[in-house]
Amino acid sequence: MKKLVAALAAAAALYSFSASAQDYPTQPITIVVPFSAGGPTDTVTRLIAEPMGKALGQSIVIQNVTGAGGTVAAGQVAKAEADGYTVLMHHIGMSTAPTLYKNLPYNPLEDFATVGLVTEVPMTIIGRKDFEPNTLQELVDYAKANKEKVTYANAGIGAASHLCGMLFMEAIDTQLTTVPYQGTGPALTDLVGGQVDFMCDQTTNTTGQIKGGQVKAYAVTTGERLASLPDLPTTTEAGLDMQVSVWHGLYVPAGTPDDVVQKLTAALQTALKDQNVIDRFAELGTTPVAQERATPEAHTETLSSQTELWKPIIEAAGVSAN
Known part of the structure; x- marks a missing residue:
């Protein structure tokens, strides 16, 4: 009898969790930004927050949590409930943190689920x-x-x-x-x-x-000149073999239900097609990523490859934050 009761309770809990995931979101969502208000990551986040909120039918609150090159905020989100209500916006720093910080309290590739890339800023x-x-x-x-x-x-x-x-x-x-x-x-x-x-x-x-x-x-530092700065040559044109851009992406804690992640990804893709977002990004010298890159798969591949790219560069420079 006890086993039957336990099984029923587990089934009820699973059903309740599944139902809540299907109904998501039923309350405001918080996007945690690892840097100060007014900075580039904060600006990008605030631009996409409104159209994402409209697509999801809920308001989105921006929370700035600064410190230790973004690792404080990332650590906070990694430990949050995996329910889709706490989201992290981070940039290229997610791929460099494992090498820069020897005692990093989280693993970017294991403790997060990716939602999608947002933009690559030259x-x-x-x-x-x-x-x-x-x-x-x-x-x-x-x-x-x-x-x-x-x-x-x-x-x-x-x-x-x-x-x-x-x-x-x-x-x-x-x-x-x-x-x-x-x-x-x-x-x-x-x-x-x-x-x-x-x-x-x-x-x-x-x-x-x-x-x-x-x-x-x-x-x-891009392969092509920018429409916003047409007279500024690229590093390649000027004879320097160096290209780099700062990609931004959205994350949720590992274990977040797939259908919740899918809803966030769909809302992100909707936001990146918003004309105001496109126009404001252009003013800032950037563009939204292509829709096929605003996906968990493309985001995970970028995070993994960039982590491998930066590891030897940081190690050769002998830089460490702790």
Whole structure:
């Protein structure tokens, strides 16, 4: 009798869980952003949140949880209930964290289910307005000749600007003095103010300063020129073998029901076709990913391949956050 009662109870619980997954969502959804409000990841998240919420029939709340290059937020989501109500938006840092952080409290490939990629943001190499080099080749030559005094700003270990800087130094086979900041904002402020020489950061951060003439722009780190910055050459055009973009994607805790993930993926795909999202992304120098990349399968493949790509680069640079 006890076994029958237990079996019935288990069946009832399974039915209840299945039914709740089918009804999802019945309450607001929280998207956790690992960086400060106003930053590029936060901006991308807020742009897609409204159309995603409309598609799901629920409001979406943005929660900024900063610290340790995004690992604090990711760790929080990894431990959240796997019910689809806590979602993580993260960028390329999900693929670099396992190498940068030796005591990482989660495994990006095991402790999360992927929802889909959102966008790949190009990066630009920029310098202070009065920096001596005027072209990318001149910058490379100047950096090699003056490596002891040239300063490269970044937004901290694991930030996109930090990763781009490592790639740049590897590409020119020269180690430069890096100046880490607590975020892109203060790094850009000091660059505009002339306290540091140059940096590499996402177009979502730099397009305004480039168009406003506040900084000197050298190149965009993509294979093709950008419609938003048509006069800016690519790194390849300028003779530097270096390409990098900052991809963003949505995650939920591992174990989240497949049909819940599917609903989130469908809402994401709807949001990426929203004209306001397309227009605002264009203003920021980026575009939504193609629909076939806004899927769990494409997202997982990107996360896995990028983790393998960055591992030897980070290890060769001897960089570690803990």
